Amino acid sequence: MKIKNIILTKIFDSRGEPTLEVTLIAYDGTRGVAQVPSGKSRGSNEASVVPFDHAKRALAGFMPIMRRMNFASPMVFDKFLIARDATPDKHRLGGNLMLGLSFAFARAMAAEKKQELWELLEEYYFSTKSMASRPARPMIFSNLINGGVHAATNLAIQEYIAVAKPIGTPTEMVASVIELYREVGNAVRRRTKLRRLPLGDEGGYAIDFQSNIVPLEIIAASIKKLRFDNTFSLAIDAAASEFFKNNKYYFEDKQLSSAELAEVYGSYFHRIPSLMSVEDPCSENDAKGFGLVHARLSDAWIIGDDLTVTNADRIARYIDDGLITGVIIKPNQIGTLSETCEAIATAQKRGARVIVSHRSGETEDTAIIHIAKACAADAVKIGAPAHERLSKFNEYIRIFS
Ligand code: 2PG
Ligand code: MG
Numbered sequence: 257m258k259i260k261n262i263i264l265t266k267i268f269d270s271r272g273e274p275t276l277e278v279t280l281i282a283y284d285g286t287r288g289v290a291q292v293p294s295g296k297s298r299g300s301n302e303a304s305v306v307p308f309d310h311a312k313r314a315l316a317g318f319m320p321i322m323r324r325m326n327f328a329s330p331m332v333f334d335k336f337l338i339a340r341d342a343t344p345d346k347h348r349l350g351g352n353l354m355l356g357l358s359f360a361f362a363r364a365m366a367a368e369k370k371q372e373l374w375e376l377l378e379e380y381y382f383s384t385k386s387m388a389s390r391p392a393r394p395m396i397f398s399n400l401i402n403g404g405v406h407a408a409t410n411l412a413i414q415e416y417i418a419v420a421k422p423i424g425t426p427t428e429m430v431a432s433v434i435e436l437y438r439e440v441g442n443a444v445r446r447r448t449k450l451r452r453l454p455l456g457d458e459g460g461y462a463i464d465f466q467s468n469i470v471p472l473e474i475i476a477a478s479i480k481k482l483r484f485d486n487t488f489s490l491a492i493d494a495a496a497s498e499f500f501k502n503n504k505y506y507f508e509d510k511q512l513s514s515a516e517l518a519e520v521y522g523s524y525f526h527r528i529p530s531l532m533s534v535e536d537p538c539s540e541n542d543a544k545g546f547g548l549v550h551a552r553l554s555d556a557w558i559i560g561d562d563l564t565v566t567n568a569d570r571i572a573r574y575i576d577d578g579l580i581t582g583v584i585i586k587p588n589q590i591g592t593l594s595e596t597c598e599a600i601a602t603a604q605k606r607g608a609r610v611i612v613s614h615r616s617g618e619t620e621d622t623a624i625i626h627i628a629k630a631c632a633a634d635a636v637k638i639g640a641p642a643h644e645r646l647s648k649f650n651e652y653i654r655i656f657s
Contacts, residue, residue, distance in 0.1 A: 257333075257365055258283040258326050262357070264315060266308045269294050269617035270644045271457055274308055277619075278356035280364045288364030292356045293588055294617035296457060297405050297414060297495045299540050299562035301570070303351025303591035304343075311353040330380055333361045334594035351591030358592040359623050373623060374655060377630035381597035390604075390632030393422040393656050396649075397491055397533075397611060397637035398433045400440045401471040402456025404495050406616055409456075410464045412507050414495035416471040418479070419532065419635070423487050426656040430649045432487060434641045439478040457616040459640030467508060468520075472528050479530070491533035492524075497562045500539035514538055514545030518552045525553055533557035535584060535611075546579040557582045557609050566590040568602040575606045582609025584637065587624070600631045613637040618644050622651035629655055 263279040273294045280288045294305065306314070318340050327333040337357060341349040366376040398418050403411025418440075420433050444461045445453055456462035465471055472490060479488045496505060496517070504511040507520065517538065525531050533556060538545030540562040550558045561584035564570045574580050583603045587596040603610050612628040614637060625648055628636045638648040 257368060259322055262315060264312055267291065269619050271617040273617050275619065276308065276311060276352055276356045278360040280360035282364045282368060286364050286367040288360040288362065288367060290356045290359035290363060290623065291619035291621040292352045293615035293619055295615040297498055299565040299589065301565045302589045304345045304347035305352045306350030311350050314349045314353060330362045330365060331594050334358050334592040337592060346591045351588060354591045355588050362593055374626035374629040377626060382631050391422065391634060394628045394633045395422060395635040396420040396429065396433060397635050398641060399458045399460045399639050400437055400475055402458055402460035402462045405498050406458055407456035407462035409462050411468055412499045413468045413492055415493035416475055417491040417493065418475055419489040419491050421487050426653045430653055432484060436478055436482060436484060436488065437641050439482055440475055443474045443478055459642035459645050469524055469527065472524065472531065476528050476530060489530045489532045490528060493535035495536050497536065497539040500542060514542055514548050518548040521549055522552045525556060533559060535559035536561045536563065543574065543579055550579060559584055559611060566596055566599045568599045571599055571602050575603065575608050582611060585610055585612045586615060588615065609634045611635040611637050614639055614648060620644060620647045622647055625651040625655060
């Protein structure tokens, strides 16, 4: 595909942070548009994010060369971007610019071939993989109560997640998530004098609680009340890098070692039987802690996010070392579509779980749902069914129905 023009627009994400929209126009006039999200609890090894003006200058610098080229595939295009940048953290072009370009290119190519984005991704990145043993449809991880840096409250744990299993039609599944979200809202409201509940960055309820286990108890009770026991499980994202300082975890007025924190998780899994998954239980600088949690919770999904940052090498290392059993996949942590798909393939080859995830700063872009379909991911993590997050739920319904 030959590129005629690329338009960069400064837009704002759901956190009000400036971000990029890329419109790529191919020679035959087909277009691909992509919007880049932003994270607040960022891993320190994520791809660089550059300001809009930097991205504009960087793009102008290689636009003439790019116009002279004919890119045969998304891989060839991404390789070109990676070579132009030539830095380990993508600070020359910016991981945000590269991701926007990478996705806009794939979208334009899909449009040219009259394909859905997921069909193109499947064809180029996942066609050789055996789909037989993969789930037909991903679970939905929906973050109903927000804490950590996503809410101005006393919870150390960042995300309290209802996990909807792929039972019934996609529409029924999403309707159940919405029903549960409302029921949890009623239960949370009963604990406050507030008529309108404050929401965190991902649309989950955001108030103070007596302890970090209470939100789990509330969601579990709501699941029971609605008789959703067979269709929902629970998960947490501790995002523990955010409360780790001087080798200690600052948790509910205590300073815990990794082993003590692993015991806390152990008690949660014991008290909440439907709890199935914990993400970033320890800091990105405490890989050993992940091993302790894994040893303590042998049946749980132990998921890396800040630890693995969608980087194939890190993913391979931490799975092979037995520290994690699954990974969060966030395209903007690594900066191109091709590297995102390589990270997924690396995890899947090792039998690890794959959860394709949004960021706390989101846009209307729905590419992550297409990635999840193309690779037959175990789950998508898309926040609460509210506001801008609904575009992901609706795209889930559209492409999985
Ligand atoms: C996470 C994400 C998304 P952020 O930690 O998993 O839920 O948050 O985008 O702030 O890194
Ligand atoms: Mg996380």
